[in-house]
Amino acid sequence: MMPQRPPMKTAQGMQLDPRTKVYLLLLINIVIFATNPSGFQLLAKGALAAIPFALLCSAGKWKQGFIYAVLYVAGQLAETYLTAYAAGLWGLLMRFTAQMLNRFVPIVIMAYYLVRTTEVSAFIAAMERMHVTRKIVIPLAVIFRFFPTIVEESRAINDAMRMRGIGFRGSPVAMLEYRLVPLMMSIAKIGNELSAAALTRGLCITGERTNIYKVGFGVMDAMLGLWATAAAILFFIL
Amino acid sequence: MSKKKLDVKDLINVGIFSAIYYILLVVAGFLGYIPIFSVLFPIVVALLCGIPFVLFLTKTKTFGLITIMGVLLGILNLAFGAGWYSIITGLLCGLLADLICKAGEYKSWKHMVACFCVFSEWVIGSMLPMWIMKDSYFAMISDMQGAAFAESLESLVTGWMLALLMVLTAVAAIIGAYLGKAVLKKHFVRAGIA
Numbered sequence: 001m002m003p004q005r006p007p008m009k010t011a012q013g014m015q016l017d018p019r020t021k022v023y024l025l026l027l028i029n030i031v032i033f034a035t036n037p038s039g040f041q042l043l044a045k046g047a048l049a050a051i052p053f054a055l056l057c058s059a060g061k062w063k064q065g066f067i068y069a070v071l072y073v074a075g076q077l078a079e080t081y082l083t084a085y086a087a088g089l090w091g092l093l094m095r096f097t098a099q100m101l102n103r104f105v106p107i108v109i110m111a112y113y114l115v116r117t118t119e120v121s122a123f124i125a126a127m128e129r130m131h132v133t134r135k136i137v138i139p140l141a142v143i144f145r146f147f148p149t150i151v152e153e154s155r156a157i158n159d160a161m162r163m164r165g166i167g168f169r170g171s172p173v174a175m176l177e178y179r180l181v182p183l184m185m186s187i188a189k190i191g192n193e194l195s196a197a198a199l200t201r202g203l204c205i206t207g208e209r210t211n212i213y214k215v216g217f218g219v220m221d222a223m224l225g226l227w228a229t230a231a232a233i234l235f236f237i238l
Numbered sequence: 239m240s241k242k243k244l245d246v247k248d249l250i251n252v253g254i255f256s257a258i259y260y261i262l263l264v265v266a267g268f269l270g271y272i273p274i275f276s277v278l279f280p281i282v283v284a285l286l287c288g289i290p291f292v293l294f295l296t297k298t299k300t301f302g303l304i305t306i307m308g309v310l311l312g313i314l315n316l317a318f319g320a321g322w323y324s325i326i327t328g329l330l331c332g333l334l335a336d337l338i339c340k341a342g343e344y345k346s347w348k349h350m351v352a353c354f355c356v357f358s359e360w361v362i363g364s365m366l367p368m369w370i371m372k373d374s375y376f377a378m379i380s381d382m383q384g385a386a387f388a389e390s391l392e393s394l395v396t397g398w399m400l401a402l403l404m405v406l407t408a409v410a411a412i413i414g415a416y417l418g419k420a421v422l423k424k425h426f427v428r429a430g431i432a
Contacts, residue, residue: 025317107318135249135302139310142253143260150261173417180289181425184258188293191254195247203246 016055018126020221021114024051027228028110031235032103042076044235048228049102052109059117068109075101120145122213129215138203142194150187157182244300252303255294256310262286263311263361264318277391280361280403281410284354288414289421291354296422299344301336304353308332308360315364327363331356351415358411359404369400 028048049072056065079098120141127137157179166178202209266282298304312328335357342349376392 029317111317135244135306136309136313138246138249139253139256139306140313142250143257143310143314146254146257147261150257154261176286176289177421181421184290184293185425185429187254187258191250194254195250198246198250 015218015220016117016224017215017217017221018114018118018123019130019215020217020225021110021118023225024228025107025110025114027232028052028106031232032106040238041235042080044231044238046076047231048235049106051224051228052106052113055113056109059113068105071101071105075099075105115144115147118144119213121211122215125211125213126215128209142191145194146187149190150183153186153190154179154183157186244302248298248300248303249306251294251297252306252310255290256307256314258290259287259307260311260314262290277365277395277399277403278406279365280358280407283361284358284407284410285414285417287358288354288411288416288418290418291357292350292415292418292422293426295339295344295350295353298339301340304336304339304357305329305332308335308357311360312363323366324360324363327360327366331358331360347419351412354415355408355411358407358414362400362403362407369395369397 028051031045031048053065053069053072056062056068075098078094079102082094082098123144124137124141127140128134160182161178166175263283263286266279266286294307308328308331309325310328312322312325315324315328316322335353338349338356339353342353376388
């Protein structure tokens, strides 16, 4: 079985409740995709986009944090000032890129932070606290656990296939077959092992389970939650 | 042989295949850079995702799993910014697809193909705002992407285009399902996975 990468270390006292992280992700999502912001709305949107930056920095990922900040600001500036002048195919490409930078990047970073800093057990515990049905919680936890694994596996398969000279230049069907089939083979195998492990840990027991992770809201949860809620409300009022 | 109760192993399987499905969907999403492809997106997804979905169906013997998969994909779509419409379409298409498969007792190939056809339609949910809130949506697109792009997209968004898109998606799903079956036969059955 692929060893699970150790979760990202967060600073002491910065341990957020999984529910807070999900809430932040949702709010960022709603605001960023709501409309085309202008004026003060940009500030509110920026205040939300600053959350993933702060979280990355608090986890000691200074470099990634700053790269994200630069990308976001560049995308926002490009969208506000440059796209009005751009026309034709280049304008289109530029708009798309600016869009990607200031819309998808904050969400992707937030989702990345959520996945990388949340233990699967902690996630399950938090969701059970919210009385979400286990039929949704368990598959969702598996998806969480699997996104990094799939990316890692496909990277390894990619390397192997490149070594064999099977690239984009061959037929697309062959490419699909040579990438997808080994990927699904290994994923199916990892999945079987994962379910064996889950059964050993008693995931199939019905009734209340105890959990080693204490989930609960702390000061940081309250601060970030209030900050994000305020920014979202301002965004829609302004 | 259809089992009655969902167990944890089933739920884990749903998670795994939803993850693979979603990653392929994201790959297909990058095609959205080309204007025409952002409309053809469900078709590409149906073609690509036949392989994991057919493998998923061979492991599915219980009612409810396909529905859960639809809802999960909808939730993922919401989390990654494609709107909440796809949760509803995911639930509806998943449930319908589940009922079709149940009618075939989860082993009839014809029912499986029909099931994938119906299931694939859920992706259109992420595009429904184009039709439902046409005016405001295109005002936004025009702001975001420029008038030229909005016009080239708007000329494509008509009622019959939606119907055509659904039909084409279904056709692509049939091709995808047969592609999946061929791959399954060639690789997975031999390896003892399916």
